[in-house]
Amino acid sequence: xxxxxxxxxxxxxxxxxxxxxxxxxxxxxxxxxxxxxxxxxxxxxxxxxxxxxxxxxxxxxxxxxxxxxxxxxxxxxxxxxxxxxxxxxxxxxxxxxxxxxxxxxxxxxxxxxxxxxxxxxxxxxxxxx
Numbered sequence: 563x564x565x566x567x568x569x570x571x572x573x574x575x576x577x578x579x580x581x582x583x584x585x586x587x588x589x590x591x592x593x594x595x596x597x598x599x600x601x602x603x604x605x606x607x608x609x610x611x612x613x614x615x616x617x618x619x620x621x622x623x624x625x626x627x628x629x630x631x632x633x634x635x636x637x638x639x640x641x642x643x644x645x646x647x648x649x650x651x652x653x654x655x656x657x658x659x660x661x662x663x664x665x666x667x668x669x670x671x672x673x674x675x676x677x678x679x680x681x682x683x684x685x686x687x688x689x690x691x
Contacts, residue, residue, distance in 0.1 A: 626670055627663040634659015 579587075638655025642648040668674040 623667050623670055626666040630661075630663025630666055631656065631659045634662060 634655040634657070635652060637659075638652035641651040641655070645651065665674065669676055
């Protein structure tokens with residue numbers, strides 16, 4: 563016995579992986595991670611896609627709409643009092659509040675994409691590369 567064992571001593575080296583092997587493993591891992599992300603996103607979409615009760619949905623949409631109008635009217639009234647331009651600020655900001663309320667309702671119903679969703683989706687695609 564010369565002191566070296568069959569199990570691999572300090573002089574033994576495991577075969578090193580080639581660049582192609584590492585690249586193939588990384589690609590396989592990326593595919594598996596992408597599949598897992600997709601399945602998690604689908605599961606989340608199914609959980610969040612549960613239809614709300616009709617009354618709950620109506621309350622949410624009406625409060626979105628009314629809040630936009632009230633905030634717009636409030637801002638217009640404050641500006642009119644501050645600048646002395648009554649009733650022009652109130653009229654302009656009531657119209658802007660109405661438009662914001664309609665946009666909020668459309669976003670809540672899914673008819674219009676949320677602000678920044680395209681940017682988030684593009685960043686997620688770039689991260690996956």
